[in-house]
Amino acid sequence: MEQRFWTAFQGGIAISRPSGRHVHRSLLAGLGALALLVAGLVGVFVYAGMKQDEKAGMRERLALLAALHAHEELIQQAMATSEDERQVLGQLASGDIARLHERFGRRLNDGFGLEFVYIIDAKGNLLYSSENGKTGEQKAFAWIRPAITRALAEGRAGRAGLVASKDGAGILVVRPFSERADDIKAPQPLAAVTVDLLDDSLLQSLAAPAHLHDVQLRTGRTATNHPDRVGTAVPNLFDGTEAELAWRGAQPGRSLLRNALPALAVLTTLLSVTFLVMMFRALRVAAALAASEAQAREMASRDYLTGLFNRGYFIEALESALAGRAPDARLVLLFIDLDDFKLINDTAGHGAGDLLLKAVATRVALTIGDRGVVGRFGGDEFVAFFPAANAGEIDVLLDRLQAALRPPVPDGAGELRVSASIGVAEAPQDAATASDLMRRADIALYRAKDSGGDTLCRFETQLESERNARREIETALGGALERGELVITYQPQVDVASGRVVGFETLLRWDHPKLGRLLPAQFIAMAEEMHIIGGLDLYGLRRACMEAAALPGMSISVNIAPSTMRSADFAQQIGAILKETGFDPARLEIEVPETIVLNSSAELSRTFEALREQGVGVALDDYGTGYASLHHVSRFPVTRIKIDRSFMLKACSDPDVAAVIEHKLKLAQSLRINVTAEGVETREQLRFLREIGMPTAQGYLFAPPLPIAAAIDMLRRQDEALPDGMLRAKAGGAG
Template sequence: MANADRPAEERASPLEHRQRSETQAELLHETLQLASYSAITHVVVVFALAYMFWNDASRLYLQGLCTAVSLIIVATLWTTWHHRNTFRGEVCERAIQRGFRICKALAFALGIAWATMPAVLLPPSSGNFRMVAAAITAGLISDAYVVGPILSVSLLLAAPIVLGAFIGLAGCEAPFGGYVSLLLGVYAVFVFLSVRRMSLLSYQRIWQRIVVQHQGETIGLLLNDFEAGASDWLWETDARGRLCHVPTRMAATLGLSQRVLQDRTLEDLLRDHAAPDGTDAERAALLRAFATRTAFSDLSVRLQTGTGVRWWTLNGKPTLDRHGQFTGYRGVGTDSTDGREAQARIAYLAGHDILTGLPNRAAFQNAVEAACRLRPAGQPQIGLLCLDLDGFKAVNDGHGHGTGDRLLRAVAERLRAVVGDADRVFRLGGDEFAVLQECPRPELAEGLAERIVADVRRPFRVDAAHLEVGVSVGIAYTPGDAQDPASLLSRADLALYSAKAAGKGRWCCFDAGLEDRIVRQRHLDAAMRLALGTEAMQLHYQPLVDLRSERVIGFEALLRWQKPGEGWISPVEMIPIAEASGFVIEIGRWALHRACADALSWPGLQVAVNISSIHVRCPTFYDDVADALARTGIAPERLEIEITESVLLNRETQVLDNLKRLRRRGVRIVLDDFGTGYSSLSYLTDFPFNKVKVDRSFIQDLRDRPEKLAVVEAITTMAHALSMDVTVEGVETRAQSHILGLKNCGTAQGFLYSAARPAAEIDELVRMLNARAEIGRSSRHYGEAAE
C-alpha cells in the first residue's frame, strides 16, 4: 500500500504534502494523547486481574504480565512526553515516521502481552473466573477504538488479543469454546469495520481542519498585506456604530493613533472632520445609510485632517447574526486623495496650456461658445481680441526655442497683468493669444488693445538676452459682428491680418470691408490659377539702359494680368495673394520658362526675372532655374535672378547653397530694392551679388533732396568696391539720368525710357531706343565740336 501511494505523494504539490504531514502529525498526537489516558486503565486492569487470579493461576505468569504491561505503559507515557517536546517546533516528517513506528511497536507489544492472558487463563478457569477473563478480553479488544485514529496501530493492538482469545477458547470444553469463538469472530469483524471507519473519519476531520487553518492563515496574511500595502483598508463597527477594527492606514490618513479612534463611532468621526467645502450630498447619503442600516458603495467624503484635506471613498454593508439581528457594519475604505488630485490635475491640464499656465484652445472654445449664446437684453456685448506676436520667429531662430518658451511665459505674465483676470486670457498655440472682454462700450476693448500693444512693446529680459517683440491685435464683437463662435473668431482674425498688413504693432477692429477684401482675394486666387493655366497671364518687359551709352542692355520681366471685366490687376494686389496660397511658386516657374524663351529672340540682351522669397526658399529652386535654361537653351550669363533682402534674413544654408550654385553656373544674382528693407551690409559679404538695384524711392526729388543723392552715391561707391554693378530704378527725367550718369551708377530703368511692353513689341522698342541713343550721342558730339 505504501508503494502504491508513493506516486500520488510525489505528484502532490508542496502545500498538499505539507498538509498531509501535518495531518499525520495530528493523528499521531491524538493517538498518543488517547493512549496516555488509557494507560492507567491498563495498569489498573492488569493488577486487578493478578489480584483476582492470584490463587487460581500461575503467580509467575501474573507477575510477568504485570511487569510487561507496566513497562509498555511506561514506554508509552515516555513516548507521549517525548512527542510533545519534539513537535513543539516545526513538524518534521522523519519524526512523524519514527513516531508511527514506535506507536505500532508499542501497540503490537501491548497486544502480544495481553494476548497471553486469554490463552493462559481461559482454559483452566471455571465459572465466574472464565467470565471475568472473557469480559477483560472483550474490553481489551474494544480498546482499539481508543487508538482508532491510526488504523494500523489499532489492528496491531487488537489482532494479537483476538488471536489469543481464539487460542484460549480452543482449549475450553465444547460447546462453550465453539460458541464463544463464533461470537468473538463476529465481534472482531464489527470492531475492525468500526475502527476502520472511525480512522477514516478522523483523518478527514483532521485534514479538513488543517486545510481550513491554512486557508485562514493565507487569508490573514493577504488581509495584513492588503492593509499594510494598499490604499484601501477594512473597517468594522459594532451594533452601536463604534469602530471595533481600526486599520493603521485609516488612522494614518487622519493623522491620529489607532487608540484614539478605537470605540469612536464612524458617524461622529465623519462629522468632526467634515471639511467646510466638502461634498454635503454624499456625506448626507452616508449618514442616511447608517441611520437606515442599508448598504452603500462608492460614497466619497472630504475630510479636514491634521495633514490637510483628505478624501475617503467608503463601501459598506450591514452584518446580521444567525437570528437576523443587526450586529454592525463591515466595509472597505479607500484614501482617494491622490486619485482626486490626479483627476483635478488632468482636468486642469485639459483646459490649460502647460507652458504659460493660461487657459488653452479647448477652454477658449468653451468660453467663446458661452459668450455667443443668446444673451439677455441689456447685457453688454463681448469683445474678442486675437493677438499675434510680431518678431517672435526671429527670437526662436536667433536665440533658440528654450529662450522662445521663456519669452512666451513672460508675455503671458504681462497679459495677465494688463487684463487683470487670467481666466480671460488664452493661449491658442505658438505665439497666438486671445482675450475675451465684456464691453459695455467699444472704447473699453480698444483701450485694452492699446494697453496690450504698448505693454508688450516694452523690452523683455530673458536670462542674459534683451529681447524686443511686438503684438498685433484684431478685435471683433458679439453679437454686433458675429453671433456664432466660428464667425466671431474668423472676423477677429480678419481684423488681426489687417493690423499686420498695416504695419504690425497696432490694433484693428473688424469692419465689413475686411470681409469683402477676403472674398475678393479668394476670387482672385481662383481666377489667377485659371489665368495661368490658359496663358491669360503675360510677361511685359521694361528695358534696362546703360547710362553712358543710353543703349538697351537688357529687360526686366514684369507680371501682368488683364482680367476680363476688371482690366489690369496690379501686381501689388496679386503677388501677396499668390504668396499666401503658395501659388507664387507655380507663377515663378512659369515666368522663368517664358522669360528665357522670349529672350532667345533678343541676341546679346539680358533678361531679369523677379523671384518671390517663398520660391527661393523652396528646395527645388535650383532645379527650376536649371530646367528653364535646359528647355530654352539660353546662355546662363543672359539670365538675372532678382531677389530681395528678406530671402537672406535667416541666412538659411540651403538658400545660400542654391544661389551659389546658380552663380557658379553663370546665372547673375541681383539684390533688388536695396536700401528699403533691412539693408544689412553683411548680406553683401555673406553672398557675392552681381548687381544691386537702388529703389525708386531714392530717385524721386533727387535734385531737391541732396541727402538722397548722398545715399545713392554711397551705395554706388560701395557696390563698385565689391565689384558689383548698380541699376537705378524709377528714372523719369533727363535731369535724373544726367545726375546718375555723373555718379557712375551704370544702368537705369524707368518711364524715361519706356514702360513695360509685351514681348511682341520688344524688337521695335529696342530699335527705337537705340536709335534715340545714337541721335543723342550725335547731338552731344555736334555741340562739343561747335564749342
C-alpha cells in the same frame, strides 16, 4: 493662521474656550482695533493719493508745454526748409505769385500740413496769402491779424505762440526775412507768417507723448473746476490774455484710491471673517473646501505653458461679457498670430519656440492688463478681449500692443525676432454673438497675414466677400499656366546719367478670365501657399529668355521666390533653360528678396556660386526693408542690390533718408556691387540720384511695365535717337 489652526484641531490639541463676556470684549476690542487700522490706512492712502495727483498734474503740464514748444520748432524748421528767401522775395517782387505759391505756400500746406501761410510787411499789411493750399484766400487772416499786429507793435517779430479767438485757433509762427526786398514798395523787413490750425487732431497729437486724453482749448481766464480735469495757462497772442489747455488728467492717486478703497473693504471683511473663524473653528472646513475647489477651477482654466486662459474658459468669458454688455458699450476681440513661428521652431528648436510663446503671452497680458481677458488657443494663436469707451481708446491700446510685440526676445544664444499679425472685430458693430465675433476676427487676421504679416487689420464687411473672391482665385490659379493666362511684362531700367534704357525687369501678370489682369501681389502669395510657385517662376524665366531675344544688348532680371531658389536643382534648371533658349547668361539676372541672405544655408550658398559660375547675376530686391546689411550681402556673390521704393518716396523730403541712400550706394560701390534705385516717379528724385551718382534706376517716371512689343518699340525709337547704333554699344556695356 487658518492652516495652523486646522492642523492643531486635527492633532487633538485642546483649544481653550473663553467665557461669553470675554469673547464679547475681545470681539469688540478686535473690531475697534480693526476700525482704527482701516481709518489709518484710508488716511495714509488719501494723503499719498493727493500728493501723487499733484505730481502727475505737474508732469502732464510740463509734457504738454514741451510738446507745444516742439511743434512750434517743427513749424520753424518747416518754414526754414521750404523758403529760399532770395527766391521768395524775387518772385514776390516780380509778381510771379503762381510760382511763389507753388514753391512756398502750397509746399508748406501739402508737405507739412500748415493751413495758413502769409507774407506781410513791417506794418502787418498782407502781400501774399495761402489758406488751405489756395492762393489769394484771406478768410482766416481777419482773426489772425490782431496777433500779428500785437507782435509787430511790441517788437517781437519772430514770435511763435498760440492765437485763439471765437473764429478759430492755431499755432502762429512769425519769421522775419533776413534780407531786404528793395524792389518791393512796402515797409521793411518783410516776414513770413504761418498758422497750423489747433483742431482736435493736432491737440491729440500734442497730447499723445504725455498720454493725455480729451484735451480741449478754452479762451479767457476760466479756471478748470472739474475734479477730473487738469489745466495749464498759455499766452494768447490774439488779445494778450491767457488761454487754457485742459485735459482729463491721469490722476493716479485718485485711481489708486478708487482701487484701494474696495481692497480695504475686502481686507476689513477678511480680517473680520478671520477673527470670527478663530472663534468658530467649524467654518474652517468649509473655507478649506471652497479654496480647494477654486484652485481646481483655476488650474482647469489655464494654459499649461503660458498660464493664460485656455480656449474653453476664454470662450465662456467672452460669451458672458457679451451677454452682460450694455447696449451702447463696445467690446473688442483680438486674434493674434505670430509670423513665421514654424520657421523659428524648425531652425531654433522647440525650446526657443516655447520661450518665445511665454514672452509673447507676458507682453500681451501686460498690455491688456486687468481690463480684459487674454488667452491662448494653442500653437502660436493668442486671443484677447477688452471693453472700450470710444474709438480713440481702442486705437491707443492697439498701438501699444503692436509696439510691445515688436522687440526681439533674448534666448541665451542670441535674439528671436518676433512679429505678429492681429485681427480685430468689435461688438456690437461687427457681431453680437461670440461665434460670429470670433469668425470675423479670424477673417481680419487672415487679411493681416495676407498683407505680409507684422500688421493689424480691422474687420470690414467687404472682407468676407473678398475672402470668397480669394477662394475663387485660388481655384482658378491651379490651371492658369496650362490655360496660357500668364503673361510677361517688361519695366525699363535706365542709365541715370544718360537716360538711356540698359535693361528690363520682367514681371509676371495673370489675365484672369473674369477678374481681368491681376498683379503679382494678388496671386503670388497664394501660389506659394499652394506650392506651385516653382512652376510659375520657371515658366516666367523661360518665357523671358525666349522673348528677350528681341531685346538685343539688354540685360533682363527675373523675380524668383526664395522657396524656388532653395530647391536643390535650381541652378541646373537655370542652365537647362539657358541652353534651351540660347540666351546669353551674362544678360540674365535673378532677383530674390533681401531676406534670403538672413536665412541662408550651405545649399543656398552653393546655388549662388553655381549661378555665378554660369555667368548669371544675382540681385537683392527691396533692399533696405529687412534686416540684411551689406556685411551679410558681402558673404554672397551678389552682383546688384535694388534700393526699395520706400526710400525713394522720402529721399527728397527727409535728409536722413537721402543720407542713408547715398551711404548704401558708396558702400556697395566699394564692394563692387551694382546698385539700382526702384520706384522713381518724379524728376526731383531723378535729380537727386544724379547728384549722388546712382548708376541705374527704374520707375514710372521712365515707363510702367510694358508688353514685349512696346519694349521692342521703345528700343527702336531709342536706337533712332543715336547714330550708327551707339545705343547698342552703350546698353551692352551698362548691362
